[in-house]
Amino acid sequence: MPLSLAVLVSGGGSNLQALIDRIEQGVLDAEIKLVVANKPDAYGLIRARKNGIPTKVVVHSDFPSRGDFDREVLRAIEAHQAEAVILAGFMRILSPGFVQAFHRRMLNIHPALLPSFPGAHGQRDAADYGVRISGCTVHFVDEIMDHGPVVIQAAVPAEPGEGGDALAARILKLEHRIFPQAVQWLAEGRLITEDRHVRLTPAKRPPADLSDLGVCLVNPPLEQGF
Known part of the structure; x- marks a missing residue:
């Protein structure tokens, strides 16, 4: 079975597009179940919708705390039954509780x-x-920004x-x-x-x-x- 993904974006989403392209080419054994953006004008949302991928906008400034924001994002991910989380230009630091929910199942790309x-x-x-x-660098996400174990x-x-x-x-x-x-x-x-x-x-x-x-x-x- 393909690995089910939730992809989090804040901007253009070119790395999201790279994932979509490899899935369509049949070389990436995954399915993107949901794209979440913390900015309603993130172009990554348009990329997702063009490819029929469900989207969710969760604006961080609408929540009183980082934990409240993270819990709303987590609820959306769980509702779409994603097994792993991919941070593709997501410009928010996630709370320890969120990170632990996807321990060694969350990847980030850093330039x-x-x-x-x-x-x-x-x-x-x-x-x-x-x-x-x-x-x-692609690395696993831990509780410290740009710190988790390096994959490639x-x-x-x-x-x-x-x-x-x-x-x-x-x-x-x-x-x-x-x-x-x-x-x-x-x-x-x-x-x-x-x-x-x-x-x-x-x-x-x-x-x-x-x-x-x-x-x-x-x-x-x-x-x-x-």
Whole structure:
């Protein structure tokens, strides 16, 4: 059976679209049961509706506390019987109770090589710092922002003075590849967590073609279809 997902978004939802595309291509063994946004104008909602995916808007400012907001989101997810939660550009910190409800069943994508440059502006912060290598990280979500065990990372060269927007555009291409792959590994039950270390159990699959991405490093390696 496909892994049933709830995807949380705050903005454009390009990583949501990457998941939708891989599902439609038949390489991601998942079904998106619900897309939740904390902003009514999030373009991710339009992407979901175009693909016939149920949506729910839960505006965080309508609730007196973070816990109340999280409980409303959790009720919506449970009503749609989602087994895992995917944070695709969701710009809210979730409460410990919410995190524990989906322990090791919630993934986030961050546009920097964690633990460096956590927070909302990872690409800009990396560019401003003058790093020579940057990238993105998919990790399990825990109670601390951008902190949970790392599932997969991808790295690209960072050019002096190119600025956060240019670096972000190159990183985004990698996000769209590694995030669906990580969700597929989760769906297959191949992610084994030991303390902070995530081990990927082996599968006999050929590697993905990364020639369209230019110079990059991805670990663990992407598999065919991703």
